[in-house]
Amino acid sequence: MSYRVLIVDDSKLARMAVAKVLRTLHPDWTQIEAVNADEALASVKTDEIDITILDFNMPGRDGLELAAELRERKPAMPVAIISANYQTEIVTRSHLTGAAFLSKPVTQEALARFLAEALVRLKAQGS
Amino acid sequence: MNTSNTNILSALELDALTELVNLGVGRAAVNLREMVGEQVHLSVPLVKLIGRMEAAALLDQREGSKLVAVHQIFEGEITGRVLLIFPEVKSLELVRAVTGGELSLEEIIELEQEALAETGNIILNGCMATIANLLERSLKMSMPEILRGNGSDFFTLPPPPAAGDVVVFLHIDFSIKQRDIAGYIVMLMDMPSIAALHGLLEEFIARTTGSAAPPSDARH
Numbered sequence: 001m002s003y004r005v006l007i008v009d010d011s012k013l014a015r016m017a018v019a020k021v022l023r024t025l026h027p028d029w030t031q032i033e034a035v036n037a038d039e040a041l042a043s044v045k046t047d048e049i050d051i052t053i054l055d056f057n058m059p060g061r062d063g064l065e066l067a068a069e070l071r072e073r074k075p076a077m078p079v080a081i082i083s084a085n086y087q088t089e090i091v092t093r094s095h096l097t098g099a100a101f102l103s104k105p106v107t108q109e110a111l112a113r114f115l116a117e118a119l120v121r122l123k124a125q126g127s
Numbered sequence: 128m129n130t131s132n133t134n135i136l137s138a139l140e141l142d143a144l145t146e147l148v149n150l151g152v153g154r155a156a157v158n159l160r161e162m163v164g165e166q167v168h169l170s171v172p173l174v175k176l177i178g179r180m181e182a183a184a185l186l187d188q189r190e191g192s193k194l195v196a197v198h199q200i201f202e203g204e205i206t207g208r209v210l211l212i213f214p215e216v217k218s219l220e221l222v223r224a225v226t227g228g229e230l231s232l233e234e235i236i237e238l239e240q241e242a243l244a245e246t247g248n249i250i251l252n253g254c255m256a257t258i259a260n261l262l263e264r265s266l267k268m269s270m271p272e273i274l275r276g277n278g279s280d281f282f283t284l285p286p287p288p289a290a291g292d293v294v295v296f297l298h299i300d301f302s303i304k305q306r307d308i309a310g311y312i313v314m315l316m317d318m319p320s321i322a323a324l325h326g327l328l329e330e331f332i333a334r335t336t337g338s339a340a341p342p343s344d345a346r347h
Contacts (some may be wrong), residue, residue: 011241011242011244011245012238012241012242013225013226013242013245013246014245016226017162044215057248057252057268057270059270075312082141083246083252084158084249084250084252084253084254084256085252085255085256085268086252086253086260086267087256087259087260087265087266088260090256090265103158104158104249104252105158105161105162105249107161108163108208
């Protein structure tokens with residue numbers, strides 16, 4: 001089954017990096033990109049997003065704030081926050097919003113693990 | 128610069144700071160290695176407490192005037208600036224390295240600014256997050272900013288330090304040999320932050336060695 005994954009990052013390079021790994025792991029999945037929290041929320045509303053992978057350090061609302069808003073709107077959607085800033089406080093706060101935390105640069109192994117867990121959750125929900 | 132300022136950290140504290148930097152830069156190197164797919168070599172870090180102008184002169188003497196820096200401000204119990212600096216002529220080569228050779232020259236030029244910012248963000252955050260975690264404190268990191276100029280430009284960024292002109296100058300060379308790219312990671316802090324760092328290093332040493340931290344009034 002094909003899923004729709006939203007990649008949110010203000011950096012084009014970072015979006016390209018995640019997209020490349022995602023393409024390798026799941027070439028049949030649809031990738032949608034957003035450059036900030038507003039675009040991401042609009043996309044979630046209109047694009048039937050199944051999974052969101054978002055950057056922590058973005059201008060305006062950061063990734064933690066966005067993850068919290070996504071949690072309110074789509075509580076069952078798997079969300080991962082990616083950041084090179086892996087300070088304990090940020091990792092803990094990510095988990096408290098119900099999001100996974102992945103270190104930047106994101107590796108194929110780490111993304112595969114997150115997506116495998118996400119798939120289990122989505123299938124359990126019947127998506 | 129007041130010579131006594133440079134002695135605010137004991138030899139053991141300076142050693143601990145060097146170790147923190149080593150671990151932080153080690154993490155940054157792993158990140159860079161992951162991005163470029165090639166081995167990244169690191170020098171033994173040079174950790175000095177010197178004045179801004181001395182730091183600028185040191186950099187200018189080694190590298191000349193055309194430099195590019197990715198600059199981030201960190202705030203918390205210690206506040207300051209951290210910079211990833213390398214010669215401007217290597218900037219496109221670094222972008223080429225991190226984009227994996229899949230882009231045309233036009234695309235690389237178009238991506239240069241933001242690819243430098245993202246690369247710097249990953250390297251500098253890798254370094255600073257490691258240090259923050261080891262010190263058991265959190266640091267708020269600003270968005271990355273690209274600067275072009277020389278050492279004097281980078282080390283005299285406004286606003287000037289509120290108190291004291293002594294800075295911690297952490298300098299480490301990183302290089303990707305196959306691509307002839309080399310650069311520096313530099314951290315700048317003013318006196319109040321160095322005093323705060325002094326206390327955090329004492330705590331870190333006490334945790335690491337299992338010895339009790341001395342009372343705070345014995346720190347200065």
